[in-house]
Amino acid sequence: MGKLDGKVAVVTGAARGIGKADAVLFAKEGAAVFVSDIDEAPLMEVVKEIKTSGGKADGCAGNVTKLEDCQKVMDKAVEKFGKIDILVNNAGLTRDALIHKMTDAQWDICVDISLKGTFNCIRAASKYMMKTEHNGKIVNVASVAGLMGNVGQINYSAAKSGLIGLTKTVAREWGRFGVTCNVVAYGFVDTRLTREKETQQEEVAGEAIGIPKKVRDMMLLQVKPMTPEDAAKPVLFLASDDAAFITGQVLNISSGIYM
Amino acid sequence: MAKRLAGKVAVVTGAGRGIGRGEALALASEGAKVVINDLGGTVDGSGAAHSPADEVVAEIKKLGGEAVANYDSVATMKGGENIVKTATDNFGKVDILVNNAGILRDRMLFNMTEEDWDTVLKVHLYGHFYTIKALNPLFRQQRYGRIINTSSVAGLNVTTYGQVNYGAAKEGIVGLTRKVARDMGRYGVTCNCIRPNAGTRLTLSDEMK
Numbered sequence: 001m002g003k004l005d006g007k008v009a010v011v012t013g014a015a016r017g018i019g020k021a022d023a024v025l026f027a028k029e030g031a032a033v034f035v036s037d038i039d040e041a042p043l044m045e046v047v048k049e050i051k052t053s054g055g056k057a058d059g060c061a062g063n064v065t066k067l068e069d070c071q072k073v074m075d076k077a078v079e080k081f082g083k084i085d086i087l088v089n090n091a092g093l094t095r096d097a098l099i100h101k102m103t104d105a106q107w108d109i110c111v112d113i114s115l116k117g118t119f120n121c122i123r124a125a126s127k128y129m130m131k132t133e134h135n136g137k138i139v140n141v142a143s144v145a146g147l148m149g150n151v152g153q154i155n156y157s158a159a160k161s162g163l164i165g166l167t168k169t170v171a172r173e174w175g176r177f178g179v180t181c182n183v184v185a186y187g188f189v190d191t192r193l194t195r196e197k198e199t200q201q202e203e204v205a206g207e208a209i210g211i212p213k214k215v216r217d218m219m220l221l222q223v224k225p226m227t228p229e230d231a232a233k234p235v236l237f238l239a240s241d242d243a244a245f246i247t248g249q250v251l252n253i254s255s256g257i258y259m
Numbered sequence: 260m261a262k263r264l265a266g267k268v269a270v271v272t273g274a275g276r277g278i279g280r281g282e283a284l285a286l287a288s289e290g291a292k293v294v295i296n297d298l299g300g301t302v303d304g305s306g307a308a309h310s311p312a313d314e315v316v317a318e319i320k321k322l323g324g325e326a327v328a329n330y331d332s333v334a335t336m337k338g339g340e341n342i343v344k345t346a347t348d349n350f351g352k353v354d355i356l357v358n359n360a361g362i363l364r365d366r367m368l369f370n371m372t373e374e375d376w377d378t379v380l381k382v383h384l385y386g387h388f389y390t391i392k393a394l395n396p397l398f399r400q401q402r403y404g405r406i407i408n409t410s411s412v413a414g415l416n417v418t419t420y421g422q423v424n425y426g427a428a429k430e431g432i433v434g435l436t437r438k439v440a441r442d443m444g445r446y447g448v449t450c451n452c453i454r455p456n457a458g459t460r461l462t463l464s465d466e467m468k
Contacts, residue, residue, distance in 0.1 A: 256444055259437045 002030025003240040008081040010034045010073065012064055012121060013091030015042040017191035018141065021228035022088050022235050027055030029236060031086065034077035035059035038091075056081070064091045064117030070124035084128045086239045089118040090141045092159075093204055094193045096152040096211075109205060110155035115162045122170060135178040137239045140167050142185045144258040147250070160185070164250055171248030180247035182238050187254025190225040223255050262290030268350040270294040270342060272333050272390060273360030275311025277459035278409070282357050283315055287324035291355065294346045295319075296329040302460055304362035304378055307332075325350075333360045334381040339389030343397070355405045356394055358387045358432075363461050365421040376424045383428035384435070391439055391450075404448035408436050412454050 009026045013019040015037035023033045027050045037043040040061035050057035058080045062069035077084055092114040095106040118140055129136045145153050146160025163183055170181035188194060192202045197210030211219070234253050237243055252258065269286045273279040275297030283293050295315045299308030312328040319326040329345040331338040346353045361383050364375040387408055398404035413422050414430035432452055439450040 256440055259440065 002028065003236060003242070004086070005030035007031045007085040007239075008034065008077065008083050009086035009088065009239065010036070010077050010084055010121075010125070011088040011090055012036045012073070012117070013141075014046055014059070015039045017193070018186075018189060018228045018231045018235075019088070019090040020046050021232035022090060023057065024050060024053075024055075025229070025232045025236055026086070026239065027053070027057055029240075032056035032081045033058075034073070034081060034084075036062045036064075036073045036091075038063050064089075064120055065112045067120045067123065070117075070120040074121070074124040074128060078128055084125055085136050087121060087125050087129075087136070087138045088141070088235060088239065089121050089138070091117050092141060094153065094156050094209065095207065096156070098152055099154050102154065106207075107155045111159045111162075114156070114159040115166070118163060118166060122166075129174065129179055130177055133178050135241075135244070136174075136180075137243070138167075138170060138174075138179065138181040139235050139238045140181070140183040141235075142183045142250070144185050144187050144252065144254045147185055147252070148258045167250075168248040175247060180238075180243065182243070182246060182249045182251060184235060184238070185250050185252045185254065185258075186226075186231060187257035188219060188223050188225040189231045190227055194225060223257055226253075226255070262288075264355075265290035267291045267354040268294075268346060268352050269355035269357065270296065270346050270353055270390070270394075271357040271359060272296045272342065272386065273298075274357075275299055275315055277461070278455060278457055279357070279359035280315050282359060283326070284319065284322075286355065286357075287319045287322065287326060290324075292325040292350045293319060293327075294329055294342065294349070294353075295326050296331065296333070296342050296345075296360065298330060298332045298360070300362070302362060303364055304382060332382075333358075333386030333390055334378075336389050336392070339386075339391075339393035342390060343393040347397070352401065353394055353397055354401075354403060356390055356407070358390055358406070358408045360386055361409065361461070363422075364424055366424075367421045368423050371421075371423060379424035380428050380431075383425070384431045387432055387435055391435075395443070398443065398448050399446045402447040404443065404446070406436075406439060406443075406448065406450040408432050408450065408452035410436075410452045410454045412456050415454075 009031045011019050011023045014023045014035035023035050027033045047057045047059045060076050062073045095110040097106050140163050142160040142163045145157040149157045167181050167183040195210050196213050200210050202209050269291045271279050271283040274283040274295040287293050295312045297312040299311045300306045316326040316328045327349045329342050331341040364379050366375050410432045411429040414426035436450050436452040
């Protein structure tokens with residue numbers, strides 16, 4: 001008896017990290033999972049992994065900054081699995097720079113993917129969720145940076161904070177359909193956004209990603225990073241009927257980095 | 260699916276009715292052994308009775324779970340200690356504390372007596388402190404604990420009246436929660452609080468029940 005038996009979930013940014021962990025966990029709990037990401041190859045590996053473990057999954061690549069891509073993802077999910085019960089807006093990235101050095105491009109890409117991308121996905125899913133007694137669950141992915149700000153992350157903090165107002169509005173507009181909308185605010189999760197920048201040599205959309213070693217070592221003095229699998233469990237809670245009466249809320253999952 | 264709290268021991272205060280009872284049943288259904296604490300008094304805190312706690316204990320046992328009753332008031336240091344002693348005497352340890360016990364003395368400010376103020380603070384805010392304090396040595400030693408406190412929406416920007424005592428207590432619990440989390444975090448203890456908006460004997464008028 002899984003917590004998500006009979007449910008259909010869409011997860012964006014699911015090729016790696018937290019999104020992948022969400023998809024894998026949801027499938028284990030009985031959901032049919034439709035995944036999306038801008039990177040097709042690792043995305044389809046996730047689909048394969050879920051199916052090999054006996055779960056139900058499918059997916060298609062897409063760029064959340066384009067409404068038509070988001071619409072394609074939602075339409076294909078419904079075509080394949082018949083409905084959408086759960087939407088996890090997880091796609092996002094960091095593009096760190098101090099305020100006076102940050103370029104337009106660095107601001108735009110970060111805000112477009114996290115904030116506009118979430119808005120696009122919700123718009124695209126609207127025709128499948130704006131139904132009487134739909135009882136759907138939308139979980140947006142933010143960060144404690146959006147609650148408290150963070151040096152070097154003015155773009156990220158603004159986008160993640162913006163997601164809170166977005167979340168509460170969705171909760172108010174779609175509450176009448178029994179749809180809840182909540183947002184999780186992570187602290188330090190071990191993904192390519194937070195691994196050592198110098199060591200991992202990872203690029204996303206043409207720029208190196210990660211946290212510089214000196215900064216990261218200081219963070220490690222305060223808190224241990226959680227795994228993507230740890231990060232997925234509270235999302236499962238919010239996506240399940242156990243959280244049916246929780247809406248418009250920020251769930252702070254940061255081991256107390258910010259209270 | 261394995262029960263998520265198998266092998267764990269939980270203490271729930273004010274578990275004889277309402278939210279506390281709901282929480283106790285949920286914990287027991289996931290395999291926890293539960294101490295059902297309830298003074299068994301009225302909404303305004305007067306009187307005492309064994310039956311509310313005893314009934315929930317019977318309910319849990321009937322469903323195949325394990326539970327034991329405790330009738331102490333949370334509003335004293337000794338009460339907190341006794342509640343913990345019931346847990347350790349019967350189940351050997353405590354892993355989870357749900358601080359739910361609470362009463363109401365709703366009075367518009369100009370009618371509120373010193374006793375109305377004191378009693379609500381004592382049961383809600385002091386009650387949270389006394390149980391957490393009593394469990395502190397055990398939680399430190401075992402390097403594990405889960406504390407769930409109960410605040411309210413009342414102290415926020417909601418339009419309720421006559422709750423100067425309650426609003427103060429419930430917001431005080433929020434500050435207490437953050438500071439317990441800081442003091443106890445290094446021992447593997449988490450402390451969080453919920454703000455429920457529930458229909459219970461504290462909130463429903465006779466016509467609504």
